[in-house]
Amino acid sequence: LCSDQVFIRRVYLDVTGTLPEPQDVRKFLQNNRPNKRTMLIDSLMEHKEFAEYWSLKWSDLLRVKAEFPINLWPNAVQAYHRWIQNAIETNMPYDKFARELLTSSGSNFRVPQVNFYRAIQGTEPESIANAAALTFMGLRLDKLPKRNQDGMISLFSRVGYKSTAEWKEEIVFLDPAKTESFKALLPDGTSIQVPQGKDPRVAFADWLITSKNPWFAKNIVNRIWAWLLGRGIIHAPDDIRPDNPAVYPEVLDYLQKELVKNDYDLQHIYRLILNSHTYQQSPIPQSDDPKAESMFACYPVRQLDAEVLIDALCKITGSSETYLSLIPEPFSFVPQEQRSIGLADGSITSQFLEMFGRPARDTGLESERKNNPTDAQRLHLLNSTHIQNKITKSRVLLTPPKYPKTPMTANAKAARNAKTSKAARAKAAKAARAAKAARKKKRLPIEMLYLRI
Incomplete structure (x- = not known):
């Protein structure tokens, strides 16, 4: 297993998207209870940052973005993001979460869940079916036989959109002219008869959200595994198909x-994975086998999410970040103390976030987020005015930490005095003062920040 020092940093970053405070680290390291790691995991999942950080993950998947090509507009973005974050804070059962997204109707400003249908590039049934398959089944719709594709698409053929007098508001509704009964082929090849007047989306949700469905539970537990460990048991986590088997x-x-048995409690799955030996392994490989990483032989060393990385830099330097948006204020106003992990709108960005791989939130694909290091990123961390300004203007880094002095014993004092003459002590004190003055002038190298897992 990894050391306690490594574990506390890892679990803070993975669960809350933030670095631990020094006092929390000391408290954890001084705790001798055998179950202290489990206690820490439970404690972190009660933090407000847990819901904030995991809302970021879900907002990537659900394409929460105000401007092109999604065009939700800030009113809908804020409502949608609040609904997602509240669902995570209250630990809404995942089956209820999915059903509300799939079956809601109404104003996208007043019924946040309907933004699932608005946050799609295109309003035609095929686009909706593609988004539903990717989000809730981890499935690329075009991997299904054509008949199965057409059957799933038909279940969204009655969804309509209507503008209102309010700018950018839209009503998502079922077309009242289409009420006839029809037969549809589902993705697994089974056929259902949608009764006259019944919402076909409800019929799809009824089929999807069952313990026997081959995709629903598998998709979300595999995604959570990938979010915590860098790759899925089935990888890529949004490409589940027979010829892409689980390792x-x-x-x-x-x-x-476990998910089904515990009434679709996602926090139960987080705890199972976080408490596992696989998650708590050392990051040092024990084998040179190229398959070791894909088989989870050690904890995968990987780059932090762009939002987590800039938040860590701001926290360490005591600085804030400047964001950009195509949308004018007040719709895009960001408070100075705002953490990047808490940004609701994918349209609000910065040069740093884009350089370090923040997803555009255009497709909902996991591959939109780029967490592979690049030369441009390395140069930015080592020698950019952006980072150096944070360091040189930081009161936090230029103020040396105050550590409590350990009192010397009488014998130690006598030994020190015997070995060190008065002249030597004066010379050493002068050198120490000169070194302290030099440290104040010197820029702290970025390597000292240790921002990679």
Whole structure:
């Protein structure tokens, strides 16, 4: 297993998207209880930052963005993001979460869930079916047989959109002219009869949200595994298909069953993974086998999310970040103390966030987020005016920390005095003062910040 020092930093970053405070680190390291890691995990999942950070993950997947090509507008973005964050804070069962997104109707400003239908590039049934399959099944719709694709698309053929007098507001509704009964082929090849007058989206949700569905539970537990460990048991996590098998099917099956058995409690899945030996492994490889990483033989060393990285830099330097948006104020106003992980709108960005791989939130694909280091990123961290300004203007870094002095014993004092003459002590004190003055002038190298997992 990894050391306690490594674990506390890792779990803080992975669960809350923030660095631990020094006093929290000391308290954890001094705790001798055998279950202290489990206690820390439980404690972190009660933090407000847990809901804030995991709202970021869901906002990427659900394409929460005010401007092109999604065009939700800030009113809808804020309502949608608040609904997502509240669902995470209250630990809404995942089956209820999915059903509300799939079956809601109304104003996208007043019924936040309907923004699932608004945050799609296109209003045609095929675009909606593609988004539903990707989000809730981890499935690329074009991987299904054509008949199955057409059957799923038909279940969204009655969804309509209507503008209102309010700028950018839209009503998502079922077309009242289409009420006839029809037969549809589902993604697994089974056929259902949608009764006259019934919402076909409800019929789809009824089929999707069952313990026997081959995609629903598998998709979300695999995604959470990938979010915490860098890659899915099925990888990529949004490309589940028969010819892309799981590396550990028995683990995936166990997590699926645990989710269903615990009434779709996602926090239960987080705890299972975070408390596992796999998650708590050392990052030092024990083998040179190229398959070791994909088989989770050690904890994968990976770059922090762009939002987490800039928040860590701001926290360490005591600075804030400047953001940009195509949307004018007051719609895009960002308070100075705003953390990047808490930004609701994917349209509000910065040069740093874009350089370090923040997703555009255009497709909902996991591959939109780029967490692979680049030369441009390395140069930015080492030698950019952006980072150097944060360091040189930081009162936090230029103020040396005050550590409590450990009192010397009488014997130690006598030994020191015997070895050190008065002249030597004066010379050493002068050198120490000169070194302290030099440190104040010197820029802190970025390597000292240790911002990679």
